[in-house]
Amino acid sequence: MFAANQLSVVAALAAVTVLFLQWLLFSNNNSKSSNKQNEEFWSRLDTVGIPSGGIIRRARGLIGSLTSMAQNTHEGYNKFCKGQNRPFALPTMWTGKAVVVLPPSQLHLVNRPESELTGFWALIENIQLPYFIPDRDVIENVIHFEVSRKDLTRRNVDRQAAPTAEEVDLAFRELWGDSKTAGEWKMVNGWDMCGAVIARVALRTLVGSPMCRNETLLELTRKFADSLFGAAAVINCTPPFLRPAIGPLLALPAKFYGARCRRIIIPLVKERIRLWQQHQNKDPKQKHGGADENDTELPNDFLQWLIPRCAGHGPEHMDPSKIAMRFLALNTMFVFAMSYVFSSTVIDLCASPDRDEFLSGMEEECRRVLADYHGDGQGGLANKEAVDRLYRVDSAIRESMRVSDVGVVTLPRDVVGDKPLDLGGGVVVPPGTRLVYPTQSIHLDRDYHDDPLRFDAFRFSRPMEKTEQHNDAPGREKARELMVTLTPGFLAFGYGKRACPGRWFVAQTLKQALAYLVMNYEVGLAGPVPKRKTLLNMMIPPTGVKLRFRRKGDEQEK
Numbered sequence: 373m374f375a376a377n378q379l380s381v382v383a384a385l386a387a388v389t390v391l392f393l394q395w396l397l398f399s400n401n402n403s404k405s406s407n408k409q410n411e412e413f414w415s416r417l418d419t420v421g422i423p424s425g426g427i428i429r430r431a432r433g434l435i436g437s438l439t440s441m442a443q444n445t446h447e448g449y450n451k452f453c454k455g456q457n458r459p460f461a462l463p464t465m466w467t468g469k470a471v472v473v474l475p476p477s478q479l480h481l482v483n484r485p486e487s488e489l490t491g492f493w494a495l496i497e498n499i500q501l502p503y504f505i506p507d508r509d510v511i512e513n514v515i516h517f518e519v520s521r522k523d524l525t526r527r528n529v530d531r532q533a534a535p536t537a538e539e540v541d542l543a544f545r546e547l548w549g550d551s552k553t554a555g556e557w558k559m560v561n562g563w564d565m566c567g568a569v570i571a572r573v574a575l576r577t578l579v580g581s582p583m584c585r586n587e588t589l590l591e592l593t594r595k596f597a598d599s600l601f602g603a604a605a606v607i608n609c610t611p612p613f614l615r616p617a618i619g620p621l622l623a624l625p626a627k628f629y630g631a632r633c634r635r636i637i638i639p640l641v642k643e644r645i646r647l648w649q650q651h652q653n654k655d656p657k658q659k660h661g662g663a664d665e666n667d668t669e670l671p672n673d674f675l676q677w678l679i680p681r682c683a684g685h686g687p688e689h690m691d692p693s694k695i696a697m698r699f700l701a702l703n704t705m706f707v708f709a710m711s712y713v714f715s716s717t718v719i720d721l722c723a724s725p726d727r728d729e730f731l732s733g734m735e736e737e738c739r740r741v742l743a744d745y746h747g748d749g750q751g752g753l754a755n756k757e758a759v760d761r762l763y764r765v766d767s768a769i770r771e772s773m774r775v776s777d778v779g780v781v782t783l784p785r786d787v788v789g790d791k792p793l794d795l796g797g798g799v800v801v802p803p804g805t806r807l808v809y810p811t812q813s814i815h816l817d818r819d820y821h822d823d824p825l826r827f828d829a830f831r832f833s834r835p836m837e838k839t840e841q842h843n844d845a846p847g848r849e850k851a852r853e854l855m856v857t858l859t860p861g862f863l864a865f866g867y868g869k870r871a872c873p874g875r876w877f878v879a880q881t882l883k884q885a886l887a888y889l890v891m892n893y894e895v896g897l898a899g900p901v902p903k904r905k906t907l908l909n910m911m912i913p914p915t916g917v918k919l920r921f922r923r924k925g926d927e928q929e930k
């Protein structure tokens with residue numbers, strides 16, 4: 373992923389730099405000084421990354437923000453957030469001006485109602501979705517949010533354990549090699565190889581089998597995501613006033629792949645609508661479809677849950693092409709995020725000086741825990757209770773999400789309505805301002821984590837294992853920090869009442885995949901791991917890292 377697009381990003385950056393200078397001069401002349409409140413606010417706020425003074429210096433700062441956002445944010449965090457507890461302004465091309473970075477003491481604001489602070493537009497603008505998915509309604513209508521919140525319930529996540537375990541096994545055997553190839557080392561691109569497994573496993577929960585194994589669909593969704601993220605990165609580096617002009621052009625390849633994906637998925641959508649209608653006629657009590665009912669007939673996957681939700685919003689939402697579009701939007705976001713986390717975890721583990729200790733420690737845990745669940749006829753990893761007990765595996769993924777996070781600043785919130793937002797201490801934020809949290813700086817702050825720059829895979833599981841051994845030891849209660857636990861020091865799934873509702877599913881599925889990997893393969897680096905780079909707010913994923921691995925002997929399986 374991504375690598376193919378990096379060249380085009382660089383080329384576009386050069387062009388954009390020139391255009392941007394013109395824009396800055398232009399917009400400065402035009403800026404209406406009517407908005408006094410706004411000007412006063414920005415001028416009173418501390419700023420990082422942009423020297424005060426002339427336009428050229430300011431422009432240089434903004435262009436610099438394309439690649440130095442991480443550095444600028446850390447600087448501001450240390451200078452203003454820590455100690456002084458003050459927000460600061462971070463200039464960025466994302467909004468074309470600046471965003472306000474809040475100190476951790478303002479984390480409670482994420483719980484403000486949507487009518488005051490909304491994260492919706494920032495989320496969409498992050499990947500510039502409207503250029504790729506032409507249907508405004510699909511973008512704005514939050515039916516698939518509703519499905520994530522209401523149908524991806526604890527019980528349905530539990531029920532996914534068996535199918536995803538099966539898919540993990542099949543995908544690894546097919547893609548990484550089975551016992552026939554045991555003992556043969558292979559060299560591969562780590563990002564692609566980890567991502568390919570996750571794409572299939574995630575697709576199993578989205579559309580079920582056998583569609584999750586359809587090579588054409590897998591290939592096309594990958595190409596769609598690649599071209600979307602590449603183009604979105606370029607659009608985000610472009611001055612906002614130019615975006616409507618170049619956005620649609622840059623979006624063409626993604627739209628082409630998107631249309632082909634939809635063509636494959638539409639017949640399946642029609643079939644699922646038919647199943648649902650048939651089911652409704654049979655038993656009118658089960659109006660809400662397969663999600664929370666005792667239902668063995670309807671497939672238990674995202675696509676099937678989506679259909680009654682769409683029907684609930686009105687007949688116009690039952691258009692199969694529209695539902696297919698929703699599937700595509702969903703698939704792109706979640707497969708990318710899950711692949712990012714899984715690939716990063718595997719690479720962080722392999723790149724650690726303590727790799728052998730971590731890998732064998734996890735393998736030991738997996739064999740010990742799964743042995744307890746062997747008798748249930750499902751195979752250990754298909755058992756959700758077994759997966760829940762894999763604390764080391766859980767910790768390794770959480771730790772990778774901490775040190776190898778996707779964004780420099782996250783949890784964006786726009787001040788909406790016409791009331792300004794009083795942050796206290798004399799800072800009053802005018803409407804139209806975007807607020808963000810310095811997630812990466814927090815994740816790497818020694819006040820939250822000892823030895824914060826070290827990837828310590830068992831950082832979070834060590835205290836939990838101690839608690840298990842000395843159940844009655846006093847003061848050990850607070851030690852439980854699982855992958856899904858939200859704390860001020862770990863914001864990778866968000867914080868507060870709008871935190872990610874998909875995180876239990878993510879945790880269960882990624883743990884299954886990592887557990888399978890450490891039990892069945894020896895794995896290591898086959899090349900250097902370059903230092904991670906920033907493009908705007910995004911940490912560019914390690915797409916070039918080479919891994920070597922081989923299947924362990926069959927006698928060790930299961």
Ligand code: HEM
Pocket residue numbers: 491516517518520521524706709710713782783784863864865866867869870871872873874875877878
């Ligand atoms: C590794 C994978 C994932 C990561 C890192 C992740 C991260 C996040 C974060 C940080 C937020 C909060 C955004 C904010 O407060 O501004 C969020 C929200 C959300 N996530 Fe996830 N997510 C992942 C996977 C998923 C999956 C698989 C689903 C659904 C199947 C999902 C569904 C959602 C939804 C619906 C929201 C919006 C919640 C709301 O606004 O009420 N996520 N996610």
Ligand SMILES: *[C@@H]1O[C@H](CO)[C@@H](O)[C@H](O)[C@H]1NC(C)=O
Pocket residue numbers: 585586587588589636637639
């Ligand atoms: C994928 O699914 C489509 C649509 O159902 C079908 O026509 C095609 O043959 C499938 N391709 C593969 C490789 O399974």
Ligand SMILES: *[C@@H]1O[C@H](CO)[C@@H](O)[C@H](O)[C@H]1NC(C)=O
Pocket residue numbers: 666
């Ligand atoms: C669902 O299944 C459970 C356990 O199998 C049973 O006790 C319950 O009565 C069932 N509910 C319905 C609505 O059939």
